[in-house]
Amino acid sequence: MAHVATAVEDTRQEYLQGYTDFSHFIASDYSLSIYRKFAVLGARNLLYLQGELQLLELQLAELDNEDKKTISLSQDPDQASETEKAARSWEDMKRLAEEGVEEKAHKLELIYKIRKVMKEYGW
Secondary structure (H helix, E strand, C coil), X not given: CCXXXXXXXXXXXXCCCCHHHHHHHHHCCHHHCCCCCCHHHHHHHHHHHHHHHHHXXXXXXXXXXXXXXXXXXXXXXXXXXXXXXXXXXXXXXXXXXXXXXXXXXXXXXHHHHHHHHHHHHCC
16 A cells, blocks of 8 residues: 655745745736736837838948949949849858958848847847
């Protein structure tokens, strides 16, 4: 026959007072989990992120327009060809940026910044 414990063990643990014990108390019952949403701050932050993204979008459009001008007006066919390749291929744009082509390095840096802000925005 299995051994039956006759006394109930006290398994309660004392936690450090403050955030530690209060968080354990809140987690002990779902109905105690009431948190502030910070809705106004969240909305304000989204507006700031949108404003930042709009500026980045304009800057990227300006760089795209410069590339279009280079392709159509350049006296150097190699430069026009490289610019066109970079507009169609991530690898070519990255290669040119790494080779020190300032315009492509600037564009790549801008794209990475856009990625970062888009991630913060939750896209």
